[in-house]
Amino acid sequence: MLILEALRSSGIWAKTPRLTTPETAGGGVYALTRRAAAAFIFLAVFLPAAASRAQMATILWKGQPHSVTLAGADLNVAESARALGFEVATDATTGVATLTAGGHRVVIGAGTTQVPVDQRIVSISRPAHSVGGSLYAPPDFLEKVLFPLVGATGAYDAARKTWVLSEGTAAVNLDVAVVHVEPTTQIVIRQSAAARFVPTVTETGFQVSWPGIQIVPPFAERRYDDPLISVIRFAGNTASIEYREKGSTARAYPLASPDRLVIEIGRPAPALVLSPVAALEKAAPALTIVIDPGHGGAETGAVGPGGLQEKDVTLQIARRLAATLSKTLPCRVLLTRDSDTVLSLDDRTSMANRERADLFLSIHANSSRTPGARGSETYYLSLEASDKLSQEIASRENQAASALETSGAAAAPVRNPDLDFILWDLAQTAHLKESSELAEAAQDELNAVSGTGNRGIKQAPFRVLVGATMPAVLVETAFISNPEEEKKLASPVFQQSIADAVARAVGRFFERRKTGGPARTTPTPVSPQAPTAPPAVRTP
Numbered sequence: 001m002l003i004l005e006a007l008r009s010s011g012i013w014a015k016t017p018r019l020t021t022p023e024t025a026g027g028g029v030y031a032l033t034r035r036a037a038a039a040f041i042f043l044a045v046f047l048p049a050a051a052s053r054a055q056m057a058t059i060l061w062k063g064q065p066h067s068v069t070l071a072g073a074d075l076n077v078a079e080s081a082r083a084l085g086f087e088v089a090t091d092a093t094t095g096v097a098t099l100t101a102g103g104h105r106v107v108i109g110a111g112t113t114q115v116p117v118d119q120r121i122v123s124i125s126r127p128a129h130s131v132g133g134s135l136y137a138p139p140d141f142l143e144k145v146l147f148p149l150v151g152a153t154g155a156y157d158a159a160r161k162t163w164v165l166s167e168g169t170a171a172v173n174l175d176v177a178v179v180h181v182e183p184t185t186q187i188v189i190r191q192s193a194a195a196r197f198v199p200t201v202t203e204t205g206f207q208v209s210w211p212g213i214q215i216v217p218p219f220a221e222r223r224y225d226d227p228l229i230s231v232i233r234f235a236g237n238t239a240s241i242e243y244r245e246k247g248s249t250a251r252a253y254p255l256a257s258p259d260r261l262v263i264e265i266g267r268p269a270p271a272l273v274l275s276p277v278a279a280l281e282k283a284a285p286a287l288t289i290v291i292d293p294g295h296g297g298a299e300t301g302a303v304g305p306g307g308l309q310e311k312d313v314t315l316q317i318a319r320r321l322a323a324t325l326s327k328t329l330p331c332r333v334l335l336t337r338d339s340d341t342v343l344s345l346d347d348r349t350s351m352a353n354r355e356r357a358d359l360f361l362s363i364h365a366n367s368s369r370t371p372g373a374r375g376s377e378t379y380y381l382s383l384e385a386s387d388k389l390s391q392e393i394a395s396r397e398n399q400a401a402s403a404l405e406t407s408g409a410a411a412a413p414v415r416n417p418d419l420d421f422i423l424w425d426l427a428q429t430a431h432l433k434e435s436s437e438l439a440e441a442a443q444d445e446l447n448a449v450s451g452t453g454n455r456g457i458k459q460a461p462f463r464v465l466v467g468a469t470m471p472a473v474l475v476e477t478a479f480i481s482n483p484e485e486e487k488k489l490a491s492p493v494f495q496q497s498i499a500d501a502v503a504r505a506v507g508r509f510f511e512r513r514k515t516g517g518p519a520r521t522t523p524t525p526v527s528p529q530a531p532t533a534p535p536a537v538r539t540p
């Protein structure tokens with residue numbers, strides 16, 4: 001079903017609460033705050049002890065003192081933001097605040113450390129929380145988010161609880177995404193603005209620094225479960241990447257729109273001697289194919305007019321496809337789920353990546369408001385929908401997603417679609433051609449089965465395909481919304497004919513690759529002639 005995937009793909013927009021009761025800084029309130037600040041400064045200067053009793057901090061910005069209420073070490077978000085010239089709108093239901101200034105937009109709610117800033121996510125040290133109906137955030141919310149957006153730099157005077165800020169050039173905010181696409185690990189550092197960087201090779205890894213620029217890193221240190229790198233650290237205006245193996249290689253290059261720096265880490269030159277056992281093990285498994293039965297558990301997917309649920313059909317077809325593939329190809333077949341369970345879209349692709357799959361096939365049943373809609377469709381991933389209808393569906397679903405927002409949204413983890421797309425950039429570009437070839441073969445075979453006209457191969461931004469580091473397609477087998485096709489989808493004969501068609505397409509795909517078809521972009525050993533491992537079907 002398209003709807004669900006489109007909803008999921010809407011990412012940040014789905015998680016951005018709608019503002020129902022915007023409230024802006026009133027002149028009266030502002031003047032009052034200013035008077036209070038002036039009074040406070042007097043106290044702060046002459047009676048430092050009074051400051052702590054008053055539970056206030058001061059922001060000195062553009063020559064004006066602004067007082068900000070404290071709750072423990074945390075600062076009142078709205079007061080801090082207004083002091084720096086942000087407009088503040090608070091959702092009365094969720095308490096989520098939207099701060100806007102100079103074209104920037106920050107969304108902050110209680111209970112989460114993930115703060116959407118423009119199109120990025122910035123992590124703060126602890127979650128914002130609500131006291132007496134007002135939102136309070138740790139000091140690094142100001143340092144990492146608010147100050148850089150208005151170009152404020154300065155130091156905190158702890159004794160006086162005062163920030164003395166001066167106007168400088170706005171700092172460059174950084175975001176980091178790491179993805180392993182055999183044989184390299186790609187580190188993408190997204191920059192809020194273009195910035196000159198200097199790469200340096202170190203004893204144990206690789207460093208990048210941004211001379212003369214204040215950078216705002218997304219974290220101080222993060223460990224990675226990656227084959228080539230173990231940790232990335234930020235200190236001052238330098239990022240340090242630690243290799244897993246000494247002698248690994250690195251190259252760095254900038255890319256624009258969006259501004260980002262790509263660091264490609266490669267394995268050391270092959271000096272490894274494989275033991276006979278290891279060599280044998282390496283040659284044994286042939287192809288690995290991951291089949292993903294769409295939806296599951298509480299997430300039923302589309303439901304037909306007769307009550308047939310997409311999640312059941314997709315599992316039945318996936319099991320048949322797994323059995324058929326195991327018989328027809330020397331391969332290991334894995335299912336992302338083999339029972340009626342909920343599985344996140346990311347987990348599905350992660351499993352395929354972890355298992356170093358050669359193919360990822362996501363199985364679905366389609367749904368349409370057009371009563372006569374029939375036939376199969378095969379999709380591969382694209383940033384943009386391939387036709388106007390898909391585009392319309394996507395934008396309609398995005399609107400529906402924000403309308404669906406409820407008060408619990410603020411605490412939900414917020415996805416950053418840009419980061420996903422950067423990952424897609426890297427993980428899928430290498431496989432785009434093969435994905436389209438596989439989609440073509442599948443569509444070809446499915447058209448023969450359904451006997452309907454070619455509904456065609458389509459490209460759409462499906463989240464379940466994002467980040468797959470192998471050729472990946474999504475098959476909408478038939479329209480469960482069409483009573484006639486619903487009946488067919490429930491029948492074992494039709495299910496098997498779909499499985500056979502997809503299996504034939506997979507066979508054709510690998511045959512073509514073997515006979516001088518498109519070159520493999522990954523060096524994962526593929527030897528279809530080698531003795532096959534027993535087919536395994538499992539859930540992660």
Ligand SMILES: [Zn+2]
Binds near residue numbers: 294295364365
């Ligand atoms: Zn579906």
